Amino acid sequence: MTGRGHPGMLLTCACLVLAQGFCRATAQNIPDSDCLVCHSDRTLTKTNDAGREISLFVDEAQLRNSVHKTNTCSSCHTDITPKHPDDEVPAARVDCGRCHAEQTRSYGASVHGQALAAGRADAATCQDCHGTHDVLPPTSAQSPLHFSRQADTCGQCHPGEAADVAASVHGQAAARGVRDAPTCTDCHSEHRIEALSTGQPRRIAEKVCSRCHASERISTKYHLPPDRVKTFFDSYHGLASRYGSTVAANCASCHGWHKILPSTHPESTIHPQRLVETCGKCHPGATENFARSRVHVDLAASPADADLGTRINWWVRRIYLTLIVLVIGSMFLHNILLFLKKIAARLRRADRPILRMDRSQRWQHGLLALTFIVLAVTGFALKFPDSWIAWMLGSSEPLRRWAHRIAGLLLLVLGAYHLLYILTRPEGRRLIRDLWPTRRDLRDLLAAAGYLTGLSRQKPRFGRFGYVEKMEYWAVVWGTVIMGITGLMIWFKIPVTQWIPRWAVDVALTIHYYEAVLACLAIVVWHFYHVIFDPDVYPINPACWDGRVSRHWMEEEHPLDESLRSPSTPTPDPHPNPVPTGQPNATPQPPASPDPPAPA
Known part of the structure; x- marks a missing residue:
């Protein structure tokens, strides 16, 4: 159809629109004045699910001054219809989650929310804490959640706890108007109320008490000891809780939960006259001497104002620390000097005529080791x-x-020099030729696997470099490139993000970290074994120092190396294959070398 349309269809649409508007008006737009006809009566009450009589009176003036002053009755009581109350259907509980979804989710995980979900009719709801029609912000002095009134609000359901808090140092400070004084929600959280009586000792100390007692601002402002959390975790109780104990004493075990009092108060659980009783809860048979032990002991503090036991303990600690440094330091120095003497004597006695690394390669290896160690230490x-x-x-x-x-810059410079070395120097070109992977490396790897697992009795024979050296060498090349690129991206992230997305820098940071972990573990597990822990070279392969190794070692590890050949000895293999020496940059040289012979 075209034009003005069919008259019957237009009439149908008009009826639907009117019906929809009527339904919305009856369900949602009931005037507040209609509600106040009944709810302005101060005597209007009802009995709730918990059996308590509650008032249904609505003070219009309070409603207009509340945080919900722009709301209407029907915007909260969405279930009410114009038939109310004649239909005798009681108003349902207001769903605060329609506007306060995050707070409602937190409340659902609290002890109150869980109790309500379990069918406890007396569980605290939003209205019990915030009020009903007179909801005010917590900063208002008239709000039931104002810090000075919280104990009274919570005390409606927890009168004993509220009385203890009022008598405690925290409650007395709040009564004086000290805003920093902890309230119920400071310790138990706001909407996700926690039952701390079953909490982990470590959590109570770290997440509850430390909010104030580890705060430098609060400690300074109110002249509190600044080290109470630290010294607790240094104590036996603190160490036990840090390592997972669920029965170790926490702050509340000694100081109490709600009625926390100073040690000078006769009712305090840490008063000298009550310490035996307090300690005896966990330590049956505790005596007065046992209870005199201090928990918060700062061993580094000056003993000037401390008691006799603390002063003696302080001096004993200082004496032993001095003794440890002198005795163990002297032993360490003695053994280091003895170790170096014996290594030097061993090098002088050893018959090591074969040159494995020339002077340039030894310098490159030494600088690589130095920069790697510095990068690892500073990076972690x-x-x-x-x-x-x-x-x-x-x-x-x-x-x-x-x-x-x-x-990092030195490592990149060293990498650039090494590239020039293998491109321009004859020794460098030979090095890269011998380190280039071949198909035989895979066969050697499989043969070595069979030999090491006992499946074969034939030990693989290698030439100058084998799969071990090649894996190490190319791992160093790969790692240097990866760490260099990602490191420069992290360093110059501002210029870099002008060309690429910011997330690329985050990915580079992840790669940089895990590549560093991989490199360090490879050095410790793989390289250190071949150059240090291998019984044939322990305590270290001296080739990294003077470049030379013994003929026996070469014949055992590198029987196909050209340096072992002589004119009268036929070549054992027409295609000599490299073999591991444990030196990633190790470069065996022919017998004719510019370096002088090793000293006898």
């Missing part, structure tokens, strides 16, 4: 600033950052 110190590695560097973030960057 940057990643974990609270670790002992960071502490060893003086906990200086600028020092860690710039030492890491400088070492």
Whole structure:
């Protein structure tokens, strides 16, 4: 159809629109004045599900001053119809989650929400804490959730706890108007109310009490001891809770839960006259001498104002620390000097005529090792600033950052020099030819697997370099490229993000970290075994120092190396294959070498 349309259809549409508007008006747009006809009566009450009589009176003036002053009655009571109350259908509980979804989800996970879901009619609801028609912001002094009135509000259901809080140092401070005094919600959370009586000791100390007692601002402002959380975790109880104990004493075990009082108060659980009783809860048979033990002991603090036992303990600690440094330091120095002497004597006695690494290669290997160690130490110190590695560097973030960057630049410069070395020097070109992977490397790897697992009695024979050296060498090349690119992206993230998305830098940071973990583990597990822990070279392969190894070692590990051949000895294999020496950059040379012979 075209034109003005069919008259019957237009009439039908008009009826539907009118009906929809009528339904919306009856269900949602009931005037507040209609509700107040009954609810302005101060005597109007009902008995709720918990059996308590509650008032249904609505003070229009309070409603207009509340946070819901722009709401209408029907916008909250969406179930009410114009037939109410003649239909004798009681108003349903207001669903606050329609406007306060996040708070409602938190409430659902609380002890109150769980109790309500379990059918407890007396469980606290939103209205019990916030009020009904007179809801005010918590900053208002008239609000039931104002810090000065919270104990009274919670006390409607928890009168005993409220009385204890009112008598405690926290309640007394709140009564004086101290805003920093902890209230019920400061300890138990706001909507996701927690039952701390079953909480983990570590959580209570870290997440509850430490909110105030580890705060420098609060400790300074109210002249509180600043170290109470730290010294607790340094104590036996704190250490036990940190390592997962669920029965170790926490802050509340000694100080109480709600009625927390200073140690000078006769009713305090830590008063000298009650310490035996308090300690005896966990330590049956505790005596007065046992109870005199201090929990919050700062071993580094000055003993000037401490008791006799603390002063003696302080001096004993200082004496032992000095003794440990002197005795163990002297032992360490003695053994290091003895170790170096014996290594030097062993090198002088050893018959090591074969040159494995020339002087240039030894310098490259040494600089590579140095930059790698610096990068590993400073990198992990940057990643974990609270670790002992960071502490060893003086906990200086600028020092860690710039030492890491400088070492990274040196590694890139060393990589560039090595590239020129293998392109321009005859020794370098020979090095890259011998380190180039071949199909025989795979056959050697399979043969080595059979030999190591006992499936074969034939030990693989290698030439100058084998799969071990080749894996190490190309891993270093790969790691240097990856770490260099990602490191520069992280360092110069502002210019980089002018060309690529910011998430690329985050990905580079992830790659940088896990590549560093992979490289460090490979060095410790793979490289260190071949150059240090291998029984044939322990305590270290000396080729990294003077480049030379013994003929016996070469015949055992590299029987196909050209340096073992002589004019009268036929070549055992027309296609000699490289073999591992444990030196990633190891470069065996022919007997004729510019280096002088090793000393006898």
